[in-house]
Amino acid sequence: MWLRSGEKGLDLSVAQVMGILNVTPDSFSDGGKFKQLDTALKRALEMVEQGATIIDVGGESTRPGAPDVSVDEELARVVPIIEKIKEYSDCWISIDTSKAPVMLASVQAGASMINDVCALQNAGALQAAADANVPVCLMHMQGAPRTMQSAPRYANLCLDVKTFLEQRVEACLQAGIKKDHIILDLGFGFGKTMDHNFALLNATHEFVALGYPVLTGLSRKSMFAQLLNRPLSERLAASLAGAMIAVQQGSKIIRVHDVSATMDVINVLNKVNSFNK
Template sequence: MIGIERKPAPLRGLLRSGHRLYLLPRDLLTGEAAEAEVEAGSAHWLAGGPVAFRAVDLIMRSGPAVQMARAPVETLADHDIPDLDGRLRRLCGPRPLLGKATVPLLMGIVNATPDSFFDGGHHAGAEAAIAHGRALAAQGAAILDIGGESTRPGAEPVPLDEERRRTEPVVRALAADGHTVSIDSRNAAVMAAALDAGAAWVNDVSGLSHDPAAAALVAARGCPVVLMHMRGEPRTMQAEPRYDCAPLDVYDELEARVLAAEQAGIARDRILVDPGYGFAKTVAHNLQVTSWLAVLHGLGCPVLFGASRKSSIGKLSRGEPASDRLAGSIALALAGVARGAQVLRVHDVAETAQALAVQRALDAAER
């Protein structure tokens, strides 16, 4: 990354007033190697596992200036790290929201829209969307995310009545089947209708910042909520996005949304965070945020990662359209899991589940 000054450890005296400190887990590992190193005290579990980390990049930031030094986990107490115990609890602790589920969980995308960037119009009618949701659940989706408004770059807002009309019957039918359903909406009225119809989660691309009534609604309903990072509106978000340091800016802005949600009465253990791959970010920003995805575990919330079929895949390859971006989607999904993502939001559930099964088998083969 541009503009990062690497420093030798130890860091005593470098953490001055006015500096922000971030802990980025490094030397990530899984399987028997992870278990052995955690047992030996040379690694810590990341967010309760199954990924562990042997080192941490201590990242100090003052304005645009970023300094970094790497420290093995067994030497962290040798550095002047404010609230080290609290930081490690947030970074390493299990996520109660996910219970004992095997992670990552797959969130299957059900777009009940005519204009979503990948499958717009394929499942626009309620019956087609319901059938698609049932198929995704059969393929291994633990959560079905129902959306009635496209938030692709350049998308125009959808009237509330139309968004409700598209989503409510789909939510009702899939929830009645016994599936865990999430409503993908920025609008409190749509969230409320979906929750009344049986939705269990709310997924808000604005991080509860779009609709002033949304945070209070989620607090009152006591449901889990995904806070995604985005700047601006979908219609304009890709107009020359700029960051001083994209991963740290995303961290700071998500932290602000988490704190705002807590102030509204939403417990942190009901919040998931999503870095918003492809939302108000260039290809370079997306790569930087994905590379440093593990830093987000410092917020103490489960991390959801959704890069499925995004345009940056084609830009990094041969310009393929969304219909030909499956391989890149799986590559990004595996990269997210390797950095501790606990939920993957995907269009292609069966294919992603297959890739994860192979990866788990490889990890187990080390034992």
């Protein structure tokens, strides 16, 4: 299975790692650390050196309670770093945004894919993604980012998430987005309780069976804090366990803060799986 964006190809016969680069002052894990262009570029190149094939650039925090960011401010944060990464590396660059103008400007600046936590539901986003003609990741979220964790409930967790994603896939296809440009994300931590998150992780293979690559983002999530009573700085082991389970369940893109350690996990799994071919 290959994911293609223009002349770029990404081999999804093995899991790929997406490194998180938040150029924001307030993201939950690394807000403020990489908002300067030079430190952001250094971090991006470091993650590529460690094995990340995709760098996911985000200019607006989606943590509960985070303030809204204007289009102009988000553009000022993400476009310069996308241009810089493209200047120094041929890695895939993903733009983590829900705003149509940011999607288009980012792709024009060199982004290879769009990663939207709102699954292209915001004004103009669906058409922008179709016009950009790059792969797009559709994420499930119950509610809105600012209030999603207030009281998440589901009649049937997996069926509800699956129905939403299938509806968004159909909307994409109707808008002219290619079937082989669609990626699915179950939205861990976005309108889910701890048990919802772990139940979805256990059922990831059911979403893989829909026929689209699945992206999994579990890195340093609060689900691990709730289960293990670990602060943010002590969630690496749990994040790695989650990544391993996700890959074993069939997830093809693992979105993480800790690239080097995650690559170790994936390389061990790949070595073991090589004996089954």
